[in-house]
Amino acid sequence: MKKRYKLLISILFIIMLVAGVFIYENDYAMQEKDVIIRTDQGDLAGFVALPQEKNEGVVIFVHGDGAQNATQDGGYKPLMERFAKQGYASVSWDKPGVGKSTGNWLDQTMDERAQEVEDVMEWAENQDDINTEKIILWGASQAGWVIPKVQQKREDVTASILVGPAINWLxxxxxxxxxxxxxxxxxxxxxxxxxxxxxxxxxxxxxxxxxxxxxxxxxxxxxxxxxxxxxxxNISADATEDIEKIESPVHIVLAENDLNVDSNETEKTYKQLLPKSQLTVRIISGVDHSMLNPALHESQILTYLSAILAPKDTLVSEEYLDYCEELIRHM
Structure with a gap:
């Protein structure tokens, strides 16, 4: 009887411990809310993460390829929390045709994706709880053909953070x-x-x-x-002409083991087209294109468990999160 009692206590303790970790790892230090962003092209189901204390500016998240929802199934939240700790709101949205957003992302050109980003910026400027004195454009992969289009024409973009951006489609x-x-x-x-x-x-x-x-x-x-x-x-997409017209700071973040995008070409191109005073380039060690924790690369099961049980501290590369937070701190 005593053995069964001890076993029951042990099981309950483990369940409570796992539950506690789960709650902590999925509770972010930011105020989250869902919004509808109305544009001339249709309604976008948006997600806003607001800082709990300072209100320094806003980061607009621009997706890469694929049918992405606003938080990339929660994968953006560890980074959004880092930005919130530095006083920055984050705004993202389901791509057209994903979730509750109208339209179809597969109908879009890169120019139309860029216009969508501008529409979201203008929406953010009309929100009382979002400070748009500093607007940072963050984007990954395919966003490398989108953000430069916006940044080179808008004076209200403070800077961009481009993660694994490609240069030429082919x-x-x-x-x-x-x-x-x-x-x-x-x-x-x-x-x-x-x-x-x-x-x-x-x-x-x-x-x-x-x-x-x-x-x-x-x-x-x-x-x-x-x-x-x-x-x-979009097969003719090439970011070169847009990059060379950019006048505000650009921060390139590259993966050491990127099989999707040629990090060497990206670094070389940006360094050729932009002055040193305007550009920073950082290579994150051990990661692939996703910027996930390198310890998870070889196991889909571990990645899945990490995403559910402990996304805040185990899912994304710590070096990557630290660096992006440091960039925002000095904007």
Whole structure:
């Protein structure tokens, strides 16, 4: 009887401990609220994280590729909390067609994505609880073709933080294919064969081939018709011209082990186009494109458990979070 009692107490203690960790790790030091951001293009389901004390400015979050919701399933919240601790609100939103946002993100060009960011900025300027004296644009990956479009034309953008931004759509695709195949142990001949085939497919898309003609010519059905249309609208994306027109500070954050975006090309391009006084570049050690905690890279199960049980302290690279917070502190 005593053994059963001790076992029961032990089980209850473990349950209470796990519950306590869960509550702490999912309770962020910021005021969270859902909003509707009305624009000429439609309604966006937004998420706002407000600082609890100081009110220094606002960070506008710009998604990368894919059907992203406002917080990236909570993945943005550890970073938003860091910004809140420095007195900055964060504003993000479900992409069009995701969650309660109207429209379809696959219908957008990069110019239209940039206009969407401007619409959100203008919405934020009309909110009593958001200070827009300092507006920081934060964005990852595909946002590297969006944020420079906004930053180079808006004087009210204080600075940008670009995480793993690509420069050129086609070169980025070729780099990603090459690095992924290398990681799988493919030979140079195998890689070259795939790259040559990808080029033929890209040439068809650039030439304006219909989806039906593309399928018939290539037998590649990996793209849905909507995705094909999105690629066709944006395959010529190149950030170079927009970057060289930027006049406010740019902070580039790169991954040491990025298989998606060529960190060397990104660093070289920004350093060529912007003066030293306007640019900082930091490479985060051990991480891949996602900026997740390097200890989680090899295990989807650990990543999943971390995202649920302890996202605040274990999901995202600590070096990355510390650096982004330090950037904001000195804005």
């Amino acid at each position: 070169r980025q695709g070729a780099y990603n294919t090459t690095e992924e195949m290398k990681s799988e142990g493919k030979t140079e001949d195998e890689i070259m064969q795939v790259l040559n085939n990808d080029k033929k497919e890209s040439d068809l898309i650039l030439a304006g081939a219909t989806y039906e003609d593309y399928i018939e010519e290539t037998a590649d059905d990996s793209l849905s018709e909507e995705r094909y249309a999105f690629v066709q609208k």
